[in-house]
Amino acid sequence: MGLLKVENVSYSYQSQYQKVEAVRNVSLELEQGKVYAIIGKSGSGKSTLLTLMAGLAFPEEGDILYGGESIRSLKLEEYRRDKASVIYQTFNLFPLMTVIENVIYPLELKGVKHSNARDIAKKHLESVGLGEEYYRRFPNMLSGGERQRVAIARALATGSKLMLADEPTGNLDVANGDLVVKLLIDLAHKDNLAVVIVTHDLSIAKKADLVFEMQDGRLTQM
Numbered sequence: 001m002g003l004l005k006v007e008n009v010s011y012s013y014q015s016q017y018q019k020v021e022a023v024r025n026v027s028l029e030l031e032q033g034k035v036y037a038i039i040g041k042s043g044s045g046k047s048t049l050l051t052l053m054a055g056l057a058f059p060e061e062g063d064i065l066y067g068g069e070s071i072r073s074l075k076l077e078e079y080r081r082d083k084a085s086v087i088y089q090t091f092n093l094f095p096l097m098t099v100i101e102n103v104i105y106p107l108e109l110k111g112v113k114h115s116n117a118r119d120i121a122k123k124h125l126e127s128v129g130l131g132e133e134y135y136r137r138f139p140n141m142l143s144g145g146e147r148q149r150v151a152i153a154r155a156l157a158t159g160s161k162l163m164l165a166d167e168p169t170g171n172l173d174v175a176n177g178d179l180v181v182k183l184l185i186d187l188a189h190k191d192n193l194a195v196v197i198v199t200h201d202l203s204i205a206k207k208a209d210l211v212f213e214m215q216d217g218r219l220t221q222m
């Protein structure tokens, strides 16, 4: 059984002047251990779909099941914090926290004791290739690729098995982008995560186990 099941999901934005049907009747099943790429033009609904899978908005129609249960019936706060993690193009690190504090913070939010949280944070920073010399740096003292790796370590530390990456290489040069993609693929295949990568880079999409294209709110498998 899949980890996440998206069933006939639709979502629209309604402004005063117009209604935009951003996601139209999308179905998709994500399994642990696999990498999914979603490609598609700007405005085709990729980020909206990710937002729905992350529990940051509810589908208007259809449902999303995590481990067989509708996310409507799960504690959303917990779902967002522990079950689904989102990686953004802009990294979204806390600028006034050091590298290690960025990773520790969400753990402390869920009640993990500081010393324990520190050990978990170290382990995950290690797994993304960031050693002790990075712990006390602030995000503005890191390269883009390093920032993205901190964001990934922070997501991993929560124990989430679902990693939703919205154009994770969009702000990186090719070499750093490749490193981040390789890391995400390793996490899926070695640590048994379900990884979704939204990208318009076809060379990245080619490395995924399954590729989908979003077109005007509709999703098709390539």
Ligand SMILES: Nc1ncnc2c1ncn2[C@@H]1O[C@H](COP(=O)(O)OP(=O)(O)O)[C@@H](O)[C@H]1O
Pocket: 013, 014, 015, 020, 021, 022, 040, 041, 042, 043, 044, 045, 046, 047, 048, 049
């Ligand atoms: N907060 C919003 N309010 C109104 N319309 C939005 C909002 N976010 C996205 N949209 C619209 O929804 C459509 C899909 O957007 P998005 O999911 O961001 O696409 P993509 O990530 O593929 O570029 C676009 O037409 C976009 O303008």
Ligand SMILES: [Mg+2]
Pocket: 046, 047, 048, 166
């Ligand atoms: Mg987008």
